Amino acid sequence: MTGDPVAAVSVVEDFDAFYRREFRAMVALAASVGGGAAAEDLAQEAMVRAHRNWNRVGGYDNPGTWVRRVTINLATSTARRRAAELRAKMRLRSRAQPVLAAPDPVHDPVWAAVAQLPPQQRAAIALHYLEDRSVADIAEILECSPSTARVHLHKGRTRLAQVLEGATDD
DSSP states (O other): OOOOOOOOHHHHHHHHHHHHHHHHHHHHIIIIIIIGHHHHHHHHHHHHHHHHHHHTTTSOOHHHHHHHHHHHHHHHHHOOOOOOHHHHHHHHHSHHHHOOOOOOOOOOOOHHHHHTTTTHHHHHHHHHHOOOOOHHHHHHHHOOHHHHHHHHHHHHHHHHHHHHHHHHHH
């Protein structure tokens, strides 16, 4: 028999514990960054990728940072793809007879405003307020400097204040 079966089991157990600890946070992160209804699927895909590479990822000082980065990238890509699909549908509809748009579902006004932010600002806001992450953590997850992470938070907060003030003036 090749390989150490005990070592293989401990890697799986380590991943299982990691999964149980992190999965719910990844769903919330994916939803707030732009994953929407697909947030659970995106979090699951990030976890599948972590599991597939667990021999490497599990050895990182903080595998949670890696899986958060993957979750943010997947959610951002999904949001971009959905936006492109929506634009394409709108162009097609504009060529056809006018159609009345269905009313938007009721959202929490704050997270609806967050959804309007650029991807990096959305991610920084979500990491800070959903997960109570420090600027250093946010910088590591977003692969930017701490000063850039602070800028993302500042610009995101400033834009949110503008959007939310405009919503209350109605």
